[in-house]
Amino acid sequence: MSEHEHGAARRPAITRDSYDELYRSAAAVWTGRPNGQLVAEASDLVPGTALDAGAGEGGDALWLASRGWRVTAVDFSPVALERGAAKAAELGLADRIDWRHEDLDTWTPPARAFDLVTAHYLHAAWTDRAAMFRGLAAAVAPGGTLLVVGHQHGEQWGHGHASAHEAGALFTAEDVAAVLDPAEWAGIVTETRDRDPDAAHRTGNPVPDTVLVGRRR
Ligand SMILES: C[S@@+](CC[C@H](N)C(=O)[O-])C[C@H]1O[C@@H](n2cnc3c(N)ncnc32)[C@H](O)[C@@H]1O
Numbered sequence: 001m002s003e004h005e006h007g008a009a010r011r012p013a014i015t016r017d018s019y020d021e022l023y024r025s026a027a028a029v030w031t032g033r034p035n036g037q038l039v040a041e042a043s044d045l046v047p048g049t050a051l052d053a054g055a056g057e058g059g060d061a062l063w064l065a066s067r068g069w070r071v072t073a074v075d076f077s078p079v080a081l082e083r084g085a086a087k088a089a090e091l092g093l094a095d096r097i098d099w100r101h102e103d104l105d106t107w108t109p110p111a112r113a114f115d116l117v118t119a120h121y122l123h124a125a126w127t128d129r130a131a132m133f134r135g136l137a138a139a140v141a142p143g144g145t146l147l148v149v150g151h152q153h154g155e156q157w158g159h160g161h162a163s164a165h166e167a168g169a170l171f172t173a174e175d176v177a178a179v180l181d182p183a184e185w186a187g188i189v190t191e192t193r194d195r196d197p198d199a200a201h202r203t204g205n206p207v208p209d210t211v212l213v214g215r216r217r
Contacts, residue, residue: 016126023057023079030056032087034063035120036196037149037211042067045145048115053104053136054122058084058097065096069116076103104132109139116140118147125168134179137214146214148176151207152192173212180214189213 023029038060042050047068052061055073057080064071065088075081081099088094100107105127109117117140122132133148140146153170173190180188193209200206 016124019077020079023077023083028057028083029080030059031199031202032057032059032062033199034060035149036199037193037209038063038118038120038147041145041147041213042116042118045116048144049113049141050116050118051109051114051136051139053109053117053119055084055099056080058087058099060118060120061097062087062091062093064116064118065093066091069096071097072100072109072114073097074100074102074104074107074109076101104135108135111138112141114139114141115144116147117144120149121151122148123150123169123171129171129175130179133176137180140214140216142216144216146180146212146216148173148212150210151205152210171210173210176212177214184217186215186217187213188215 042064047064048070050061050064050069050071052058052064052071052073055061055075056077058073061071061073061084073081073084075084078101081101084097085094085099088097088099104122117136119136136148137146150171150173153172173192177188177190182188189212191211191213193211194200195206195208
């Protein structure tokens, strides 16, 4: 699961400019394992083309590629992308993943191009999230799947992990659903789900996930 190894330890709010610094702060910032909601949603899908938006060090992209997907892994941190690419080469998956250095604030993915568009913990206070999610949704091919996962809001979860996400950085699955045109989707599910217990244990972050799953008509 892709969470910070330092778990609940307080850390400064992440900003647009500090991601590279965060990645340089440790040999591996995330665990390298695929996120639980991705495994839950994609395990039974027929492998095709996937876009991993905010791919970080590539735990999800590598997992998808290992299952036969052709993945476009997008992030604006060159440090994270280089790590992902090195791991892909090590695992013999280099030809299955296109690591793209793009800013999702300004880069628009090709429309209707991917059988799966997945975004995990793409928390950003600085971004026009509605525009970003609209662009990601538009990139889902007919019959394809949109999966957007974030940390649930909530004072009850304490401030250990939340300190990483300054006010305004978090979103709900309903926020994402609000930018989708229901006529274009065969199904849209928004849910709060328990976090992968293993990841919760290892990272010290028990905050549930807010999850949107959409299937394009
Ligand atoms: C919390 S990390 C999660 C990484 C990965 N999805 C995972 O679960 O391991 C969020 C990632 O989104 C990237 N990111 C945030 N805003 C971005 C943007 N506007 N364009 C591209 N990447 C962005 C960051 O660089 C970071 O790698």
